[in-house]
Amino acid sequence: xxxxxxTRFWLPYAISILCAILFIYAATSKLWDFQExxxxxxQSPVLTAYAEWMAWLVPLTEYxxxxxxxxxxxxxxxxxxxLGLMTMFTTYILIVLNFSDYVPCSCGGVLExxxxxxxxxxxxxxxxxxxIAILQLDSRPIHNSTLS
Amino acid sequence: MNINTVYIxxxxxxxLGIGLVVIVFLSxxxxxxxxxxxxxxxxxxxxxxxxxxxxxFNSYYIAGFEGDDVYLGNHTAPRHLLQINxxxxxxxxxxxxxxxxxxxxxxxxxxxxxxxxxxxxxTSPFILRGEIGEWIAKPxxxxxxYFLKAVxxxxxxxxxxxxxxxxxxxxxxxxKKKDKPKLELNPDLLTPQIDxxxxxxxxxxxxxxxxxxxxxYLYRNELLIINPELNxxxxxxxxxxxxxxxxxxxxxSIDHTSQLKAPPLVVNKAAVFYGDLAxxxxxxxxxxxxxxxxxxxxxxxxxxxxxxxxxFSFYIHNSENGSVKKFQLHDTWLVALMGKSISVYQLEPxxxxxxxxxxx
Numbered sequence: 001x002x003x004x005x006x007t008r009f010w011l012p013y014a015i016s017i018l019c020a021i022l023f024i025y026a027a028t029s030k031l032w033d034f035q036e037x038x039x040x041x042x043q044s045p046v047l048t049a050y051a052e053w054m055a056w057l058v059p060l061t062e063y064x065x066x067x068x069x070x071x072x073x074x075x076x077x078x079x080x081x082x083l084g085l086m087t088m089f090t091t092y093i094l095i096v097l098n099f100s101d102y103v104p105c106s107c108g109g110v111l112e113x114x115x116x117x118x119x120x121x122x123x124x125x126x127x128x129x130x131x132i133a134i135l136q137l138d139s140r141p142i143h144n145s146t147l148s
Numbered sequence: 149m150n151i152n153t154v155y156i157x158x159x160x161x162x163x164l165g166i167g168l169v170v171i172v173f174l175s176x177x178x179x180x181x182x183x184x185x186x187x188x189x190x191x192x193x194x195x196x197x198x199x200x201x202x203x204x205f206n207s208y209y210i211a212g213f214e215g216d217d218v219y220l221g222n223h224t225a226p227r228h229l230l231q232i233n234x235x236x237x238x239x240x241x242x243x244x245x246x247x248x249x250x251x252x253x254x255x256x257x258x259x260x261x262x263x264x265x266x267x268x269x270x271t272s273p274f275i276l277r278g279e280i281g282e283w284i285a286k287p288x289x290x291x292x293x294y295f296l297k298a299v300x301x302x303x304x305x306x307x308x309x310x311x312x313x314x315x316x317x318x319x320x321x322x323x324k325k326k327d328k329p330k331l332e333l334n335p336d337l338l339t340p341q342i343d344x345x346x347x348x349x350x351x352x353x354x355x356x357x358x359x360x361x362x363x364x365y366l367y368r369n370e371l372l373i374i375n376p377e378l379n380x381x382x383x384x385x386x387x388x389x390x391x392x393x394x395x396x397x398x399x400x401s402i403d404h405t406s407q408l409k410a411p412p413l414v415v416n417k418a419a420v421f422y423g424d425l426a427x428x429x430x431x432x433x434x435x436x437x438x439x440x441x442x443x444x445x446x447x448x449x450x451x452x453x454x455x456x457x458x459x460f461s462f463y464i465h466n467s468e469n470g471s472v473k474k475f476q477l478h479d480t481w482l483v484a485l486m487g488k489s490i491s492v493y494q495l496e497p498x499x500x501x502x503x504x505x506x507x508x
Contacts, residue, residue: 039398042409046173051409080161087165095173131158138154 008136015133016075019082020066022126027059027066046096061085076137083130090123186387187435188449188461194499195482200467200491201237203230208485212260213478214280219260220490226256229283234481234492245284248276261300268306270295275306289329298323299352301376307352307361317344320363322378334378337363343406347393355421362453364419364428367393367412371419371426373453386428387449387458390415422477422500424454429475446472460499467491
């Protein structure tokens with residue numbers, strides 16, 4: 001990618017903040033109406049059996065990753081974690097849309113108003129951002145050492 | 149980290165993410181709704197398909213019948229009715245005039261009881277009534293109370309299910325009007341099992357020929373046969389073995405409202421009366437039945453409620469327009485709504501002896 005060194009340096013950082021904001025927002029809106037979230041998870045065609053502990057696990061993981069994304073030393077690992085989780089969400093949407101008898105929704109906040117297709121595009125956008133951030137973060141130390 | 153390692157790691161993360169969800173999905177692939185405790189009988193050709201008409205919309209429901217005509221109401225266009233002659237297939241669009249204005253409503257439904265038609269909502273306590281042919285809805289009852297489901301069973305009687313504010317559970321009742329509207333409830337008809345609301349959910353049945361009322365529980369293998377004075381005649385067990393509703397509820401700690409927190413196990417998805425017969429749409433497979441039939445057709449079990457017997461079962465095959473949503477029997481026809489279309493079947497008289505016990 002042809003980007004100025006300045007952008008290269010800031011890009012992973014900016015993306016990490018954006019991702020952290022997304023996860024903090026998503027987790028908070030889930031916990032805000034936790035009862036509702038748990039019920040909706042239970043109505044999922046796939047997750048009924050795991051609804052109880054998954055309702056806790058998902059927002060907690062999101063918070064932990066958000067914090068790790070904001071810490072310099074853990075950023076790269078956290079980005080991988082973010083990417084993994086977003087991939088799982090996206091796969092879940094694809095499977096539910098295509099292979100399931102019925103389609104429930106358990107997204108919180110503004111995300112609730114998105115259709116499934118918009119949701120898919122939204123997720124893929126963040127997956128792409130995470131990949132870009134990881135690649136930039138990875139190639140940076142070499143450039144940094146030659147530059148400074 | 150060299151560039152190859154990071155690509156490998158990226159691919160690894162993506163594959164792991166996708167893989168995990170796929171594994172969860174495959175392992176959760178629901179156990180087929182099978183019950184080996186009962187075996188169905190499928191005799192050849194108890195009914196024959198006559199034709200299918202495309203309606204253009206999937207928001208129609210069956211409002212009722214008169215003579216050779218079926219009338220379809222529309223959820224999204226409550227003033228609109230579609231009249232279809234079942235013999236000639238002629239259709240005509242009707243518009244209902246309202247004599248009242250600005251009625252608060254959320255879920256208007258039209259139901260026919262010749263020579264009248266009724267317009268009800270349930271979330272608003274009014275009921276309008278008019279005459280078929282004239283199609284003008286006039287105020288009939290202003291303070292009917294709230295109800296869940298309603299079926300007119302006479303020109304001035306409506307059979308309802310409602311939530312009793314005293315008992316906080318679902319009860320059956322009759323709404324009558326002679327000079328003044330009067331509500332009669334019989335709280336003993338429905339038996340609460342878990343919360344008395346969700347667990348007692350079901351379908352109201354009515355047979356005009358024998359003036360019999362009925363109730364088919366959604367989540368248990370039971371039908372109630374009820375006389376027009378709202379007394380229980382008998383309880384009928386279906387061939388299924390689910391005696392207790394298998395639903396899981398989440399009760400809100402603050403306002404004590406309950407919600408289903410897992411998909412419920414539906415036993416009697418829909419039911420209708422036809423003479424002495426009760427037809428029940430079951431979404432469950434019995435012994436030796438191919439699992440793919442659940443995707444391809446609605447399984448209808450036929451019982452004789454007077455004789456307490458299971459008679460036979462048949463399929464209503466889904467059309468390419470969608471799966472069976474609602475079905476009703478009238479005269480010698482079975483009419484089924486599926487997706488955007490209506491399918492009409494001719495009943496075979498040897499299986500469906502109509503009006504055996506016409507008691508007048």
